[in-house]
Amino acid sequence: MAIIMGTAGHIDHGKTSLVKALTGIDCDRLREEKKRGITIELGFAFLDLPGDVRLGVVDVPGHERFVKNMVAGAAGIDFVLLVIAADEGVMPQTREHLEICTLLGIRRGLVALTKVDMVEEEWLDLVQEDVRAFLEPTFLAEVPVVPVSAHKGTGLDDLRREIAGLAGEFHREPRSDVFRLPIDRIFTMRGHGTVATGTLISGTLKVGDDLEVAPKGLKSKTRGLQVHGGTQERAEVGQRTAVNLHGLEVEDLERGMVLTHPGTLFPSTTWDLELTCLPSTPKALKHRTQIHFHHGTREILARVYFLDRDKLEPGDTAMTQVRFEEPMVGMYGDRCVLRSFSPLRTVAGGKLINPLGRKVKRRSATVGRLAELAASQGDERILLQLELAGLAGLTFGQLRAVTCLETKELEKQLQLLGGRQEAFLFEREDRTYVHGRLAQELCAGIAEHVGEFHRKEPMKQGISRGALASGWGRKLHPKLFHFVLERTLKQGALAADGDLFRLPEHKVSLASDQARLRETILQAYDQGGLTPPNVKDVLSPLDLEMKEAAPVFRLLQEQGELVKVKEEMFFTTQALERIKEMVRGFFRENPEMEPSDFRTVTGLSRKYTIPLLEYLDKEKMTVRVGDKRRLRA
Template identity: 60%
Template structure:
């Protein structure tokens, strides 16, 4: 598996010179670097090892003014070679670089004590003891120290052997999917066009892949790939990679963007971060402090919003939100570094617990508790918490890929287990971003709320059979996705907690409850229309005979229509539903032998005068039983 080594250390301690002595490659490529004799930008080299292996190397600048470049390089390394000059010992950037490596989660490395040709043995031993003592409380506590001289070659063979052995034993854990390449260089190469370089920190790229530069969303297709100057068809995770992107200009891209496959990253203005303030920080970090935020190869201004305190003291760790002026694309578990706005120095760092942060009320435990659980969750415990935080919005499979540390196969199995054990529900199988899942606790809460909404409707409208799906969708379901609303309804109907009659929804136990006077009116009206058949009395005459207004009688008419006992033919005309059904049967029988029907035919069939025949014909047209063609009707079913 490819491995990347990075250097760290104070300016002029010999990092670049040491790499040249080990590999024959001069990492200082800029004219300004040659002129000033210091490293300004990141440098790249490789060292061939026994067994046809190759160690990628990133050389970082040591000057305090270029620490941001150092962070960009360190973000892609697996282990570090801390370079300390024997004639100077531990210096400010020795400390800061080591702190940055710690914050980035680097846990392995060794120490190169350079320029030993400039000191005597006694001094060298004293410096070795001093370095060992300083490193005793760091991740390099047990790291071997190799005295070397790039000028005389002393100690270089031992260092090379140690590096080879470290590569043999070191097994970096990298995701094989979710390909990401944080861009650290953008340039034009004659005959190729625009090229970007970076360390592929996950997944792989192959020639012909469609790619997107996040967060801007610039798209292209990989024309060529190179690794350490050699063309390749596929570049795996952990390898320094140059990507040739046709159709783009240098100005279309910039350091800090992340090259990935389409639809795999989701830039956001808010991240939830588990942040640790360095014990060496001279002061606390206050709520809303503006900072320089480093992630991958990108540096940007941001503000820290502390959620459970007013300030983060040196040595303390807390969950906070980092808010950006422009969207950032990250993945759960990514490391970040925070530097003070002024004076510039590293003050904190941490781990992303959600790169899709949501609004959280400060000092509110219900919102904070899941974030704390997320920070300490085992890999298989992350998904339920992320779904819980997502609420009714749910999460697509693609978003869960960036919100967890699981590869696609693992994630697929974890979601299946979660759904099988009742911890989550698959609410959309064909969403724009793939399958969408919602936490079971959220589904259960929403089903209870939907049932409560139907019960409240019954209480408000006791004379109605129920509420239509459309009314529920535009009311209760207004803030939900259509797929989730449909899922809730279907689950309630399937379990019998909700009943449906065509488009009408009701609680199974609901019965139209009428007061005695309304029940009496219902029976009276039903008798009037049953007696009237197809020639019912005018609505005005019915109401006058009962000494009622339509407003008073309307609820009972609605019940009769909901129960399918009465049909409203037009504004002021109702008739018996049974009589109308017989009429439709007669019309259907007529069309068994005829293709068309004119009004006179209809009057003969129904035995009606024009006064009644025309409203019935128009109503049947409206109900799509018949269709009017000129002055005649045809049967739609035919």
């Protein structure tokens, strides 16, 4: 099993010297680090332990100017080695580094009391008491404090034993199987090209795998892998990994980007967090405060928006929205650190609740939902995220990101929720889901809309699919609209007559005078046959205008009795069928038809010929070629 230990502590307390004494590897590789005698960048080493365990070691800088580099290194570690010099004791970065580890969710570690060869025994006893008092309220309260000297080798064997014991007891909590490697170094290797390194925080990576560099969306492929300096075909969670990238230059990448498999992480400029303000923070964090935001190996400027208050007092926790200047990628449960804009110091940290956040109305019910989400498990978390997503729904890939559930567990839970009709799959290609309660509300809403249509248009048989989609369903994904319509039909809340949709109980009922008008109109057009009357000729004896008779004409069309060929020119369905048969008969013996041929075949005047020919074109029975018509295949 791969485990990562990270150092923490004040500048010049001997972190790098201790790592070299333990592993034989000097983590200071930069010329500037050698010249100044301080660690500036992250350093990496490894230590082989009993039980076939190779412990990766991340050495972090201690200077306050390089805390951002320290956060980048601490983001992927499993436990911390807090280094405190016996000649100085607890110092400012000792406190800040330990606070950062706490905010990042690190709960295991031990303490090395270095430079014991430089102090008297009596002083060492006093420092140990002081260190114990400092550790009392922290997660390191009960851990061993091991006196060591990297220079003389004192206590190194004891420290190795304590590290081995801690590593042997370590059990990593199961998280998502989505491959993620936050980049902390980029360089070029002669003969290989661009290499990115980092701690693999979840999932696995194999040589040949397709890659995406998030949030930029750059595509690449895994040309080669090294784990702790050795070539491997596969890298697993917890390992220090170097990835040889195909098709990318060093200039394309920067620290903070994340290597992942395509389609698994989703950039967003808004995150929802459960945020805790450090008790040591000198003053409250105010609404809309600008801060330095640290997540994984990335640092970015952001603003905090409190959803249920105007400020966050030291020691308090609240649901918070963070908005970034550039897109970020993350997963539910990720830890983050906030540092004040000026002066630079760690002020807060939190747990990522929703990496696909949407702007939330302050002091709304959504704030309570986010609080529930922070403590949720399994199917409850899925449903809460679907509820927050609303009409947009969530794809399977997005659900992996916003729940941090392993793929098989997520599939199992979605099947169970589907069986209980608490979540519905409405789009199969991207596997997009919507909350079951929302689906039921939409089904009720579409039926209510059709009912309102009936009240406004009692003479119409129903409403068309197109009118429903462009009206009631205009804010829905087309496939969600289709899903809701089909489900409402299946439930029996709607009925379909061809392309028209109505409530099952809806029937067009004419008043007695309108019923007589219907019969009069239909009789006039039946008698007219192939030469139907003008609308005015039908309505004048009845002392009616077209706008008064229009509902009856529409009803006759919907019922299939009349067909509108052009404005105020109607034919009965039977008459049009006779005309179509005459045309088919002509084409059995002739390849083309001119307007004069049509008049000869039907015996109709020019008044009817041109509108009817255009009608047959529109019906796709014929096609116009110049001034002639041909029968469509």
